[in-house]
Amino acid sequence: MAVSPSSISSLELTMSMPGFSSSPSFPSSEVCAVKDLDINQLPSGAGEEEWITAGMEDEEESTNGGPPRKKLRLSKEQSRLLEESFRQRHTLNPRQKEALALQLKLRPRQVEVWFQNRRARSKLKQTEMECEYLKRWFGSLTEQNRRLQREVEELRALKVGPPTVISPHSCEPLPASTLTMCPSCERVTTTGSDKGSTKTTTTAEATPTTAATLSSKVGAPALQSRQSSAAC
DNA sequence: ACTGCGTGGCGTATTACATCA
């Protein structure tokens, strides 16, 4: 079960900046007026039903200091517009923020907070997906490791009665069946008793998709260098 | 050119509240 990296990056929303055409130009005085609104003050024109008081009937300063914390539930339309805006860009410049706030009948601060939280959620989701992906990778590698271990055991079991084989390098006698591993490419090479026959297994060959996916996804420098030295 | 300061934006952790099973 290979998870392609695209499935993760697909979470990344496009960051193209087509320009915020809907942003009107504000007179500076108007912008200031919006900016100076109190965070917990009801924006003019906002639907009263969208504001929920936190069980404190007193909307003014509470006795323990600080105003009662109200929590706004964004309407579906507001959420939809914010999401749409977030798809276009993950951050807003002040003008875009103002425009969006005006459009949504929210305070700029609320729009800003929404984008902050949205970015955080997005990142969290991506992290979770990556975590899931790495878990699967780990499972796949574990399974692969198990298989290779079994293979090694099997090959070791084949090692019966060692007739002498002359090493081509050192010209010295070698056991007929030996397992060697190339340090650079980690190919496991067995020289069996049937002279000249070799069996080679590489991790990359075992699960090509996984290896390719991993190296591209996680960077996996070790894997990449391993594959590049496949000429060995 | 360097430095200190104020400001604004952002990321992150946390809190507080609403909603639902």
Next chain:
DNA sequence: CGTGATGTAATACGCCACGCA
């Protein structure tokens, strides 16, 4: 109806970049 889990708006705080004197 009370309660715990979950989602999310809002807050707090620290860091960084930038402009300015």
